[in-house]
Amino acid sequence: MCRLFGYVTESPCAVADLLGEEGLEAFTSLTAVHSDGWGMAWQTPEGTRTTSSPHSADVDDDYRKLVAEPLSNAGFVHLRWATGGLEVRPENTHPFLTDDAAFAHNGHIHPIGELEELLTPASKARLRGDTDSERYFHFVHQCVEEYGDEAEGVTHALATLVKKFPRCSLNALMLTPTHMFAIHINSRADSPLRALREMFDDEGDIPPRHMTEYFAMDYRETEHGLEIVSSGLGQPGWTPVPADTAVMVDLETREITRLDPVAQLGVDATQAAD
Known part of the structure; x- marks a missing residue:
């Protein structure tokens, strides 16, 4: 379970400039929970670039350096x-990268x-690690290859997963050379309340909305473009x-094109069988 920040802007921007000093500190402070590594993906004329580390972002100089650089007009950050x-x-450690797609x-x-x-x-x-997340990504990539179209492949993959795993969070960002996919599907997923309580002596120290809306995602449109972030700022x-x-x-x-994976297979995410 993780935190995400993604952006699609008119021109190359630094994450630090998009979030601002206060916003960047608030995002980085989420390592109080999400301290098991970090990663970034960004788009360049030469293709999709990624970097990652199993170290906590708040103590990693490379993280501080990269979030301050205007790497691209499209990219994302992940705290694990x-x-x-x-x-x-x-x-x-996320992001995972295959055939110029990062996830x-x-x-x-x-x-x-x-x-x-x-x-x-x-x-x-193609698998290199043990995570469900990497397997999720390769299933999405597999469907894109099968359909020969990003929108159709992603839609089919999500519909299949909603039907098979209705209580799981599919929240994700995927960056390809032409598109950013933002996925917010989690209406029946259980928040990690017990694990959060075990980490903090005082619930007041738990980051904002983690106890009530852990899987929420927010967006905003600015003069730079579109930004999306997990709850916690x-x-x-x-x-x-x-939702969904x-x-x-x-x-x-x-x-922006809205995808409708639930409708594709006639699955109602709120009614899907367990």
């Missing part, structure tokens, strides 16, 4: 909170074995992303 039992190591997930899909069963032998051969000016939605943002035009 490792799901129980999954190791903190480079192979498990980061906020949630937990279980049982992992049933998720892996959805993968073809070719997709399984506690700042005004952000609008909640509607996914969008595709064109990196060149910043046009």
